[in-house]
Amino acid sequence: MPEPSGVDPASRLPQALESVRLSGEIACKTGLPFKYMFSLRLGTRPKFHQLVYRACTQKPPDNLAEEVYQWWCTTIPQLRRTIEEHLRNEQPARKEAARASFDSFVLHVSKALAYLDRFYLPRRGGATLEQVAAPEQDALRRAFVGLEALKI
Numbered sequence: 001m002p003e004p005s006g007v008d009p010a011s012r013l014p015q016a017l018e019s020v021r022l023s024g025e026i027a028c029k030t031g032l033p034f035k036y037m038f039s040l041r042l043g044t045r046p047k048f049h050q051l052v053y054r055a056c057t058q059k060p061p062d063n064l065a066e067e068v069y070q071w072w073c074t075t076i077p078q079l080r081r082t083i084e085e086h087l088r089n090e091q092p093a094r095k096e097a098a099r100a101s102f103d104s105f106v107l108h109v110s111k112a113l114a115y116l117d118r119f120y121l122p123r124r125g126g127a128t129l130e131q132v133a134a135p136e137q138d139a140l141r142r143a144f145v146g147l148e149a150l151k152i
Helices: 009-030 034-038 044-056 065-086 092-112 114-124 129-145
Strands: none
Touching (some): 009 065, 092 129
């Protein structure tokens, strides 16, 4: 079912997902919290939530939940690798800010993708959004902080 504006989610979803990924990359490279990048343009967050919800709640064959889930599964490792490569030789404070921004990206985007955890993944049987992101968050923490800092 098309949106009231006449543009269906299938045509806007790839552009929206890429925009969010790039915002996350910029936020992590600059050390800004992702929530600020996500909110720079008025209404960005609610529009993204609404677009993802509409894309994931359509009846087959227009349901795009699989595409959104695959985007999440590829974006999180890709973003972690980009951050590691870009900030490999930076100061510890800058690395910590980038790691915190990555964690913020995971938190805010996974809230927008909550439909997947609640409805799509229980039927499909895949890893939850958190299970996909947790190893990448740990890998980034180990890369920037070192293994000795993780021991308690």
